[in-house]
Amino acid sequence: MIPDNLEKKVLIPARVVNGNLQFFYGGHLPEFREGTIIDLTVPRHAIKDQRFIEILESEESKEIFQKGDKLYAAVSSAKIPDRLKQAAYSMDILLNRKVDQVIGSLIQNTLFVEVVLQEPLSLQLRGTKHGRLKPVKCSIPSLSKEADSLNQAFYLISSEFELGRKSHVGNAFKQFWIINPGKQPFPLEELRMENETKKEKVDYGPDNKLL
Secondary structure (H helix, E strand, O other): OOOOOOOOOOOOOEEEEOOEEEEOOOOOOOOOOOOOOOOOOOOHHHOOOHHHHHHHOOEEEEEEEOOOOEEEEEEEOOOOOHHHHHHOEOHHHHHOOOOOHHHHHHOOOEEEEEEEEOOOEEEEEEOOEEEEEOOOOEEEOOOOEEEOOHHHHHHHHHHHHOOOOOOOOOOHHHHEEEOOOOOOOEEHHHHHHHHHHHHHHHHHOOOOOOO
16 A cells, blocks of 8 residues: 555654664654554665665556546536536436435535546556556537646636636546446546555565565
């Protein structure tokens, strides 16, 4: 599991002394709770095993959506202009059913705007770093506009649909949802995490390449 960079952190400076990791200012490191995930950040040159570095930095591109697939940008329902209200859908309408309480709590006061992919969308998996979306041409039917990436598409959508928002920049992984009738809806971030976890199991799992 890749640590969540958005979770509140405590910085503990440390250094290697006689091959052991110690608190930078002397003494032992504090005792950690069982299962704690620790994200070590070290200078690249400090790692002696070049093969270890190559595996940690290994990248691969994976196609996650095809041309013609639809994604939905989440926008606030608060100040959508009258001319665009019919182009922003509730999740209930998109699913043809009422969403469960868990999803409902995540999307309070939220509507969704359709975006259509004009070419396949790929996810760049980057070793121990979080994956990122590759540029993709997509269209926004309700605005009759096109974009070169999902981040740009969200900016165009937010600028038109969220008039009260101070900044129209957003994280595509959090702002876009996969919504298909008959299936459980989920944000694009969950698909990123799923693919990162699969890659981790291949690279660092039972047949650990690092050993």
